[in-house]
Amino acid sequence: MKVYTKTGDAGLTSLLSKERVYKDSARVQAYGTVDEANAAMGLAKSLIEKDWAKEIIHNIQAELIALNADLATAEAVNNADFRISPNHINSLEKLIDSLEERRIPQPYFVTPGSTAASAALDLARTITRRAERCVVALGRQERVSAPVPLYLNRLSDLLFVLARCVEQEELVANITKKVRGILEPVPGNDREKLSLPVLTKARQMIDAAGHKAREMGIAMVMAIVDANGTLVVQERMDNSLLASVSLALDKAYTAVALRMPTEQAASLVTPGQELYGINTTHHGRLVVFGGGLPIYDQGILYGGIGVSGGSVDQDILVAKAGLAVF
Incomplete structure (x- = not known):
């Protein structure tokens, strides 16, 4: 049978x-x-790497074929003649609930395009919304099986949540890969060589930082780590906050891990930026607000200071007062 039949000319x-x-x-x-x-869902499926997400899309695509058969049936006598039932809608709702449990909440409007796969899912979502509007318009003129517009409504919700889950998993995976590359330990003898300047200067840096804190009249905690993020020395001033003990160390660690001041990292973790979501990785050790500085000399990273x-x-x-000593 030829692809073209000429019956629709x-x-x-x-x-x-x-x-x-x-x-x-x-x-x-x-x-x-x-x-x-x-078709848009098929595009999304081709861009997604996760098998669990591909399976969800594949199963829905099969159901859409059945749903289209219902839409192409204008003379069904009763509901038993239709293929999409309330059970299909219930299944979509359960799937939405399960995906909502695994995604990170986003209390803001989402701009599509953070990843290719999520952008394709968002495209499929908006087309599904248009399909729902077309079905509503059809239902005002002719008979439409009641579950069909409900299915499309729930499907658009599912595609939104699925897009966010796929997007977040991909972003976290990419960030984790970058962080692991940054955190690769310096080999053997080189590690010892890089640690030595920090070891000899750490006490002076802590003293200078503490002097500045006393001038300002603020009780602080200061920490120095080497190029591998290992603590060299830490000092807690009287009456400083208990929380500052771990924060100072993690700021120093973050400055080394990301090889940038933590205040700079803060601008890169907002939605759509290069490091969005990184603060949810690495067991929560990465601190993305100011107070951590990498210790560089002639382009070589020797460690970090956190306050x-x-x-x-x-x-x-x-x-900065502590860093100035180095």
Whole structure:
């Protein structure tokens, strides 16, 4: 059988009942838009690496074929003649609930395009919304199986949540890969060579930072780590916050791990930026607000200094006072 039949050359097509209708009829517009959504989901499936997400999409694509058969059926006598039932809607709702449990909440409007796969899912979502509108318009003129528009409504919600889960998993995986590359330990003898300058200067740096903190009248905690993120020395001033002990160390660690001041990292973790989501990785050790500085000399990273106890600006000033000694 040839792909082209010429039976539609006059602008007509056949429903499953063999009834001939115009190609721009509301019913054809409806199932044609669903077919478009199905194709967009296929694009998303080709871009996704996770098998669990591919399986979800594949199963839904099969259901959309059945849903289109319902839309192409204009003369069904009772609900038993239709293929999509309330059970299909219940399954979508359960799937949405399970995906909601695994995604990171996002209390802001999402701009599509953080990853190729999530962008394709968002495209499929918006086409599904259009398909739902087409089905609603059709239902005002002709009979439509009741579960069909409900299915499309829930499907658009599912595609939104699925896009966020896929997007977040991919972003976290990419960030984790970058961090692991940064955190690769310096080999043997080189590690000892890089640690030596920090070991000899650490006490002086802590003293200088502490002197600055006392000048400002703020009780702070200061920490120095070497190029591998290992603690060299840490000092807690009287009456400093208990939380500052771990924060100072983690700021120093973050400055080494990311090879940048923690205040710079803060601007890169907002939605859409290069390091978005990195603060949720590495067991929560990465601190993305000011107070941590890498210790560089002639382009060589020797370690990091972290300060906590005051405002962000105050922590940065004290850290810089300690760094100046090195």
